[in-house]
Amino acid sequence: MSKHDQEDIRRHLETCPACADEVHSLEKLLESADSLGQEMKAVLYGIDWDAQAEKIVTAVWDQKARPEIKTKRERGWLFAARFRPALAGLLLGILVGVTAMFVVYRSGVLEKPAAEAFFASNEFLGRIDQEVARRETLDYLEKSQYVLLELAQSQTESGNCRLTEAAARETRELLSKKKYLNPQLEKARMAKAKAICDQIELLFYELAQVSENLTPVQCRGIQNLIEEKDILLKIKLLKKELQESEV
């Protein structure tokens, strides 16, 4: 502020009581602040500053004398002189490896031979289905033949028929097996075999519905059924046919 400005302000304050009061209050505030600062400095007098300085310097020098604990590795430690031979070896190894891989790759050794694609024609698959059905049917016929023969031979002197426990169990198993055999026979287009197997199945249903001990009437009825339909003969012929048609 220039002297001229200061003089202007001084003259204004002389004529303006409001501004003069304002300045006065500000001066009072700042004087009070400075006074507070001085009072605050009184706390300095209670401290031995020379001893304090010595204490600080001692602490600094103690810290300096302490071995520095490195918490972090310096940057580039891997490239320190002692690691250079190892790094050079590693680099050389990588180069040799890459070159070798390149050469081997170019020679075609690593190329995989073309995978042999598996291909099965519909005809082949059909023959497999047919073969499976043939074997299953043969098995079914053999077991059925066994049960029916046993039934034929089990007639006692009194005329009663009696199925053994094993034959009865076999009958039940054959009934359930037939359910799985049906789709196979249809798929393999073995209509004749299916028709004979259906007749056998019907016979077994009849057997399953009567008790193990058949009365002479029941026994005769079943045997008639077997004879009328030539079941055993059909089984025999079908078995022969299936055995001959082995794939």
Add this chain to the structure above:
Amino acid sequence: MEDKGPTYHEDISTLLCKAGEGDRQAFKDIVSLHQQKVFLLAYSILKNREDALDVVQETFMRLYQKLDAYEKGRNFQAWLLQIAKNLSIDYYRKYHARRREMESGKSVEELPLAAEDHWSNPESSELRHVLSRNLERLGERQRLIFVMKHFNGLEYREIAQVLGISVGTVKSLHFKAVRNLKNWLSPQLGIQA
């Protein structure tokens, strides 16, 4: 034992240079020259004598670690006080803030930068008492500037260097601090609102 203090001719840069080379006496001279100013700044923030002394020690330890970073020609005192201010605020936040918050419900930002007058004599005027209490109502930068200006006796330029702001900003913030205090203290100053 009486320490031989630094002469007026001994430049602070020379002392710093010597201290950097391991001259214990040179470093002690630096400490002797500045420790009271550092203490006042720390004390005005922490309001605790022992805590302020801890910060003084920490400040000079930090200074020694940073000696190499000192640029010649830079205002050393402002640089040192900047370190002290940062350490004081860190110290406050670390050890005082939670306690203060629990006691008064005030936030960390409301740093009590003025010393309470528990240490002053019973004859302290009402104005000083009220001023001391009202300093806490100022914003952080306004309080720091007011304290550094009136308690530490720093120039605007030095305060600007300590706080890392322009001289104009320091003047402006100081003016706002004074205006606020004047408004709050108007009854004690005899001003009619």
